[in-house]
Amino acid sequence: MSDIAFIGLGNMGLPMAINLVKAGHSVTAFDTVADAVAKAEAEGIKAAPDAASAVADAQFIITMLPSGPIVLKVFEAVVPAAKSGAVLIDCSTIDVESARKAHAMCDAAGLLSLDAPVSGGTGGAAAGTLTFMAGGKREAFDKASPILDVMGGKLVYCGGGGAGQAAKICNNMLLGISMIGACEAFALAEKLGLEAQAAFDVISTSSGYCWSVNTYCPVPGVGPQSPADNGYKPGFATELMLKDLGLSQQAADSAGQATPMGARAQELYARFLEHGGKGKDFSGMIEYLKTAAR
Numbered sequence: 001m002s003d004i005a006f007i008g009l010g011n012m013g014l015p016m017a018i019n020l021v022k023a024g025h026s027v028t029a030f031d032t033v034a035d036a037v038a039k040a041e042a043e044g045i046k047a048a049p050d051a052a053s054a055v056a057d058a059q060f061i062i063t064m065l066p067s068g069p070i071v072l073k074v075f076e077a078v079v080p081a082a083k084s085g086a087v088l089i090d091c092s093t094i095d096v097e098s099a100r101k102a103h104a105m106c107d108a109a110g111l112l113s114l115d116a117p118v119s120g121g122t123g124g125a126a127a128g129t130l131t132f133m134a135g136g137k138r139e140a141f142d143k144a145s146p147i148l149d150v151m152g153g154k155l156v157y158c159g160g161g162g163a164g165q166a167a168k169i170c171n172n173m174l175l176g177i178s179m180i181g182a183c184e185a186f187a188l189a190e191k192l193g194l195e196a197q198a199a200f201d202v203i204s205t206s207s208g209y210c211w212s213v214n215t216y217c218p219v220p221g222v223g224p225q226s227p228a229d230n231g232y233k234p235g236f237a238t239e240l241m242l243k244d245l246g247l248s249q250q251a252a253d254s255a256g257q258a259t260p261m262g263a264r265a266q267e268l269y270a271r272f273l274e275h276g277g278k279g280k281d282f283s284g285m286i287e288y289l290k291t292a293a294r
Contacts (some may be wrong), residue, residue, distance in 0.1 A: 001023075002147065003058050003059050004060045005027075005029070005048075005054040005058035005060070006027055006029040006045070006062045007031070007051050007065070008092070009036040009037065009065075010064065011204030012064050012125045013031075014036060014039060015126040018040075019126075021045055027046065028057075029046070029054060030051045052080075052081035055081050056081060056083070059085070059130070060086065060089060060147050061078060061086055063090045063092060064092055068095045068098025072098055073104055075102045079106060082111055083183075087140055087143050088106050088114070089114045090115050091116050092117065092238075093165070093247070094165060094247070095250055095251065096165045096169070097254070103136060103161035110146075112136070112137060112143060113161075114164065115161065117138075117164055118133075119165075119171065120152075121234075126151065132151075132156065133158050133163075133167040134148075135161050135163030136164075141155075144278065169244065173259065173262045173265070176262070176265040176266075177243070177261045180217075182218055183218050186199055187290050190290070196221065200213065200217060216283060217287065219286065226285055228284075232280040232281045234279075237279065238272060238273050238285075241282040242270060242273060245265055248266075249266055269282065
């Protein structure tokens with residue numbers, strides 16, 4: 001079993017760290033939120049007074065943090081404190097440029113690193129079924145895979161440094177666009193007098209088939225259980241979707257690639273957040289669209 005440091009015990013990080021403990025690993029963690037640390041200690045996770053102390057004996061260092069600047073600040077503290085041979089795995093969803101800067105810090109220190117954002121939400125974190133999209137050296141991916149396997153159901157090696165973040169950003173841009181399309185279709189169906197179940201039965205077995213309809217339908221009472229059946233409690237919060245769409249547009253600007261649908265999706269989620277979407281699942285977009293002026 002391995003000695004693992006875990007920095008960031010939020011809604012995703014804490015259940016991921018708990019699964020590592022359940023698998024028999026020794027986990028030392030740090031978070032700035034005292035309540036999160038207390039919950040971690042109750043699950044057998046050792047608390048450290050700061051990030052540098054947490055990584056002192058770790059073979060693997062995992063971070064799950066809110067933004068690129070915070071990731072870089074934490075890496076500035078932990079990279080010098082990490083022991084030789086440690087592998088740093090950043091599971092945050094951040095911009096590609098920050099991910100590459102984090103890799104450069106590790107390279108300069110002779111440490112292996114991965115940017116390995118996840119898909120699967122809090123449910124996947126708790127169940128240990130997350131999908132990891134990893135970027136970095138293949139050696140780092142191979143070394144870290146047994147640890148990632150504990151927390152995930154699928155590991156995908158995407159390429160060099162930053163490739164994991166690129167994959168996550170592209171996927172979630174498409175997801176945001178797709179969900180808006182699903183919401184528009186069901187909102188229009190209702191206005192036309194078509195029952196939601198009939199619309200679902202057609203779309204889910206026809207050319208409109210997609211994850212946003214078949215697995216995560218934004219209408220309550222049809223299809224598999226989804227946040228729509230629980231008052232649009234996330235799930236995947238609108239704030240997080242808006243963050244990811246912002247990252248996609250930042251990346252598109254940097255790469256010089258037109259993404260007009262991604263840009264429009266970002267605008268719509270910003271409006272939804274301003275008009276009742278705070279704290280709701282991103283599929284609750286349908287509520288905003290039903291009341292928005294044409």
